[in-house]
Amino acid sequence: MISEAIISNTDVRIECDDKTMQYVPCGSPFEVGMIKFLIDNGEDIPNRFIERNMDCPKVVQLPFDQSLKR
Numbered sequence: 001m002i003s004e005a006i007i008s009n010t011d012v013r014i015e016c017d018d019k020t021m022q023y024v025p026c027g028s029p030f031e032v033g034m035i036k037f038l039i040d041n042g043e044d045i046p047n048r049f050i051e052r053n054m055d056c057p058k059v060v061q062l063p064f065d066q067s068l069k070r
Helices: 002-008 029-040 045-055
Strands: 013-016 023-026
Touching: 002 029, 002 045, 013 045, 023 029, 023 045, 029 045
Parallel strands: none
Antiparallel strands: 013 023
């Protein structure tokens, strides 16, 4: 259940490292740490991200507004 929550609510990108030819998470350091935790515990993150993007694609992403605090 925790892995579903992390995968569903993260903005991390999965990119292929040219040197090691492995998928690595990129983005916010805190969120990257959570994704690395899942990878270290045996989750197949690249395939889970593909499934997430196919099942529930992002429609719109609104930036945080400092004046409105939301």
